[in-house]
Amino acid sequence: MAVLTYIEAIRQAMWEEMKRDEHVFILGEDVGRYGGAFKATQSLYQEFGPDRVIDTPISESAIVGAAIGAALMGMRPVAEMQFADFISCAFDQIVNFAAKSYYRWGAKVPLVIRAPSGGGVHGGPFHSQNPEGWFFHVPGLKVVAPSTPRDAKGLLKAAIRDDNPVIYFEHKLLYRRIKEEVDEGDYIVPLGRADIKREGKDLTVLTYGAMLHASIEAAQKVADEGIDAQVVDLRTLLPLDWEIIQECVKKTNRVLIVHEDTKTGGIGAELAATIADQTFEFLDAPIRRVASLDTPVPYSPPLEEYFLPNPKKIAAAMRDLARY
Amino acid sequence: MAVLTYIEAIRQAMWEEMKRDEHVFILGEDVGRYGGAFKATQSLYQEFGPDRVIDTPISESAIVGAAIGAALMGMRPVAEMQFADFISCAFDQIVNFAAKSYYRWGAKVPLVIRAPSGGGVHGGPFHSQNPEGWFFHVPGLKVVAPSTPRDAKGLLKAAIRDDNPVIYFEHKLLYRRIKEEVDEGDYIVPLGRADIKREGKDLTVLTYGAMLHASIEAAQKVADEGIDAQVVDLRTLLPLDWEIIQECVKKTNRVLIVHEDTKTGGIGAELAATIADQTFEFLDAPIRRVASLDTPVPYSPPLEEYFLPNPKKIAAAMRDLARY
Amino acid sequence: MSLDRKKMLDMYYHLRLTRALEDRVRILYRQGKIPGGVYLSTGQEAISVGLTHALEPEDVIAISYRDLGALLTRGMAPASVFAQYLGKITSPTRGKDGSLHIGDLKLGIICPVSILADNIPVAAGIALAMKLMGKKNISVALFGEGASNRGDFHEGLNLASVKKLPVLYVCINNQFAYSTPLSTTMAIKDVATRAAGYNIPGQVLDGNDIFAVHSAVAEAAKRARQGEGPTLLECKTMRMTGHSEHDNANYIPKNLLEQWKKKDPILIMEKHLTEAKVLTKRLKEEITSRIAKGIEEGIKAAEEAPLPKGEEAEKDVYAPSS
Amino acid sequence: MSLDRKKMLDMYYHLRLTRALEDRVRILYRQGKIPGGVYLSTGQEAISVGLTHALEPEDVIAISYRDLGALLTRGMAPASVFAQYLGKITSPTRGKDGSLHIGDLKLGIICPVSILADNIPVAAGIALAMKLMGKKNISVALFGEGASNRGDFHEGLNLASVKKLPVLYVCINNQFAYSTPLSTTMAIKDVATRAAGYNIPGQVLDGNDIFAVHSAVAEAAKRARQGEGPTLLECKTMRMTGHSEHDNANYIPKNLLEQWKKKDPILIMEKHLTEAKVLTKRLKEEITSRIAKGIEEGIKAAEEAPLPKGEEAEKDVYAPSS
Numbered sequence A, B: 001m002a003v004l005t006y007i008e009a010i011r012q013a014m015w016e017e018m019k020r021d022e023h024v025f026i027l028g029e030d031v032g033r034y035g036g037a038f039k040a041t042q043s044l045y046q047e048f049g050p051d052r053v054i055d056t057p058i059s060e061s062a063i064v065g066a067a068i069g070a071a072l073m074g075m076r077p078v079a080e081m082q083f084a085d086f087i088s089c090a091f092d093q094i095v096n097f098a099a100k101s102y103y104r105w106g107a108k109v110p111l112v113i114r115a116p117s118g119g120g121v122h123g124g125p126f127h128s129q130n131p132e133g134w135f136f137h138v139p140g141l142k143v144v145a146p147s148t149p150r151d152a153k154g155l156l157k158a159a160i161r162d163d164n165p166v167i168y169f170e171h172k173l174l175y176r177r178i179k180e181e182v183d184e185g186d187y188i189v190p191l192g193r194a195d196i197k198r199e200g201k202d203l204t205v206l207t208y209g210a211m212l213h214a215s216i217e218a219a220q221k222v223a224d225e226g227i228d229a230q231v232v233d234l235r236t237l238l239p240l241d242w243e244i245i246q247e248c249v250k251k252t253n254r255v256l257i258v259h260e261d262t263k264t265g266g267i268g269a270e271l272a273a274t275i276a277d278q279t280f281e282f283l284d285a286p287i288r289r290v291a292s293l294d295t296p297v298p299y300s301p302p303l304e305e306y307f308l309p310n311p312k313k314i315a316a317a318m319r320d321l322a323r324y
Numbered sequence C, D: 001m002s003l004d005r006k007k008m009l010d011m012y013y014h015l016r017l018t019r020a021l022e023d024r025v026r027i028l029y030r031q032g033k034i035p036g037g038v039y040l041s042t043g044q045e046a047i048s049v050g051l052t053h054a055l056e057p058e059d060v061i062a063i064s065y066r067d068l069g070a071l072l073t074r075g076m077a078p079a080s081v082f083a084q085y086l087g088k089i090t091s092p093t094r095g096k097d098g099s100l101h102i103g104d105l106k107l108g109i110i111c112p113v114s115i116l117a118d119n120i121p122v123a124a125g126i127a128l129a130m131k132l133m134g135k136k137n138i139s140v141a142l143f144g145e146g147a148s149n150r151g152d153f154h155e156g157l158n159l160a161s162v163k164k165l166p167v168l169y170v171c172i173n174n175q176f177a178y179s180t181p182l183s184t185t186m187a188i189k190d191v192a193t194r195a196a197g198y199n200i201p202g203q204v205l206d207g208n209d210i211f212a213v214h215s216a217v218a219e220a221a222k223r224a225r226q227g228e229g230p231t232l233l234e235c236k237t238m239r240m241t242g243h244s245e246h247d248n249a250n251y252i253p254k255n256l257l258e259q260w261k262k263k264d265p266i267l268i269m270e271k272h273l274t275e276a277k278v279l280t281k282r283l284k285e286e287i288t289s290r291i292a293k294g295i296e297e298g299i300k301a302a303e304e305a306p307l308p309k310g311e312e313a314e315k316d317v318y319a320p321s322s
Ligand SMILES: Cc1ncc(C[n+]2csc(CCOP(=O)(O)OP(=O)(O)O)c2C)c(N)n1
Pocket: B029, B058, B059, B060, B082, B086, B089, C066, C114, C115, C116, C143, C144, C145, C146, C147, C148, C150, C172, C174, C176, C177, C178, C239, C243
């Protein structure tokens, strides 16, 4: 076991999958010799050559469209969006061609779209967005958002092996900030399974991506005050792991949802709505959400800080909820 | 007052606004001499000429992009998507350029995008979608979905006069099926205000678009059984009218949400989540949602019927809720 | 032309079958039996038939929504097509989709989506896969002149050309995009002109002459197979019907239609085959009745097949992972 | 060339100011004072400066993210630009956006979005508005050769050309799109070739020669104003820096940069102005110090300005309706 950063784990997953299966290939802008804007594909071009690590023109719709075509032929493309923000340019191909293919005519589209998302790096309105909410509302897609190197590797490998189109959101804030020991071997983290990252009995936090770390930090803060928060890393956003979620609700009777995506119409809404519907009798308090403001992502640091959730805001919500 | 169909009311709104303000113009595919795929713009070309009713090439992104450009110059474009399904091709221009403009640099984008949405006409996966859920999750947009001719006219006029980008979903099933007396005069229905379309005391249905009619029908069904349902037409989906919504929750203590858009991640999730959060103590039962299946819209009539909500399914949910 | 007798008669058969099947669909529609929309290819059938006959069986075609000829040439049964329109469980989409949204990977046909031009980058990806898998096959995308105005046309042709992918882009220029004549949607006369922007050959041809289509496609396919990259072929033709069957198309000048009627692809082919003594009166009658029989059997099978059960709607949103 | 002395000196001033301001931004970045990304136009400044000088004040420019020259020529204060980078409340976006995402309707500059080529259809719409409002003004969109591969390029040029809109499309071909050389992203050598697909003039010019830019733009603008429709101008230049300031651009061959260094637009202009006896040594010194002074004042004002308060983030998502 070696200590890997989040981005190294992502790179290792691609490397291993490309070694394992010659149908796996990569395409995107600057992913080749340059290794990608964030260097996620670094050294892959050198190892696997230009046929399997393909630099494309700036044309997200064609990147995804071509990936769909290749996937229909049995290839397993991994397409990179340079920033998740630009996935909007490929929206149509994703929601209309890829997502509906199997339902309509039984043709599998084993396609992964990697998209560096999230803020906290002063990227401003177009280099910070969290677009998962849109894709969460598209039947036929799977949506993944890892928070740790181990999960990042195992989930990406699972996504590549999955026969459905998977959008894989990697949080750019975590790329080099988060590291841990990661198995070198061939393991996967199955899609659709949440993971309890911190056990606790007083309330459950449902979260994912960068907010997992903020939530853990908040849980540590309030632990001193006697509030024992359980923190669940959803990991796969579509489909959600309702089994674990319900167990946690039944155990703690209080639920806090935390995500970095903007609040209104975010994934937290569905979580809250479904939990309140299906486990109404188990709830001792209203389900609270901590999320980003309903605005574009502002650039200037004080604005972005105000916009984003953080451990302080999460801890405050935990206290409120515990007191309710 | 004349009796107008829903589509006639839409046409009248455009006609009147074009008469009132020479900055208003129309662009889209086949909207000119042909009057549009659904004939919503019929006779406008003949009245206002080719400069103000513009046939465009098949290029939704350019339609919206050009509309944004014209709007920035102070024009008030009304862009038509031939079917709401194709709005996915203009997604990027809408969410990145139009929606964020005012926030970023204070430049107004008074743009209306009309989009015929909805199923029930055996249009299949690409001529039946309800894309409002995606846009509901975009700060900076307004989203409107009228259910009656009177509202259709007044809301479209308000949308055209609004200084923000507005997506106006018109439900194609209602075009010629729904008619009522409509003021010929110049009135608007303000954006952001819901309307109680049926008073009742036992439970509140929150709905919009074609489902308003299905919900009213369901309310009539269960009325005989002694269940008195209040039916609220949300009319504007973004921003929602929380004031009326909360009043109704407090009055009836039971809430049913009905929409034709697919369930997971739909607008109903936000409604349920926010209501449960803010009026937790007023709820006597879990908030229930009736919505379409989480699948693409299937073509064959039995499949589509199974997919869509209808008065029977709504009535069943009403009974369940009233009994809870 | 180096086509043998059998091949020519096969082509003729598929051309006639396409026309006859669509004529029957039109009747079904008028009888109110088809729940959804009907978009026909009357007058332009030579393109998808001629094209498909010029390809290898394992070449893949990303059709558009009027390309019944490609489906039938590849062996899709009339019963399946009727079942699709009728929304029956026996349809290739099991009732999930309608109109010509039919595909079958075994037949090398990609099921179209309604969104015009989406198949253009998709075909590039299919060609890319061919190349990566070391196959000598190619892909083809079919689309209208109207669709060539969408961004995906540009992105797809650009990607295909810079990567020299084995793909043919076949534009069916039938003069109209719904109600809109070409002149109001682009400043050029020939879509083929756009090839210059990608440094690939662009060629205009008579889409109503099935042999012209066949030889141009064969030629371009050869180039593609040899690694010389994509070609943009523009087949001129005319949409002889409404955009869909509910559109009376009164925006098309009558005399334009009359002109084109004289150039009907079946007429042209029959003239040629008769002159070449390939088609005799007897043979023609035989083919006519074989087609009629096939169609009536197809209709019968489709009409007798059950509609799907409602619960089917819930199934198959996701592929089970292998 | 029919430019008068004053005009030439103005152009020279803006060219030098652009270079100097960006040099200063580079320092700020290296000092760690800029929270976000920095994308500079070093070596290609002549294009946006020359272009803006060739337009009427009420023509509207939809800039891209390296077009500081257009902003400065239109009168944007250096202090505002610095404030933007620093995220200060005095920035044109009040801290809401960073880098060169600066616009001002009063100056006729549209604030760019990051999404490449989005400004191309938007500029068509601006031109459409000019036409509808009966103004004699035009719009311009600036974009890189890399951006010309996006679908919106095609849709925008197609719409503009078929409607004969008064818009100029100015492609800044600086050889690279981030790390990717032109040859790996398109099969053509000149983006101007793409004009053929829209039946509009396409012209290649030396983007490092400010007078060449000025006269080509003036000419094309005249045509546009006369109702003759759009032009695609391709300005050849070289990106002399990394894609952004954190990119060392070691993928660009050193000798390529050295070659281009000799063609530096400031050098070229100075040579010309000196030969034409417009620029004297003294004048040059004066200009240099005027620029230095303006920049230091700008920096000072920007550094002293406060950051926005957090609560500002919540404001102005919607325009109040009038
Ligand atoms: C992106 C998109 N926009 C609009 C439509 C609606 N629509 C369907 S067919 C059609 C006209 C297509 O014209 P063309 O591409 O020339 O094909 P043809 O119908 O002539 O075969 C339109 C506008 C669509 N299907 N997709």
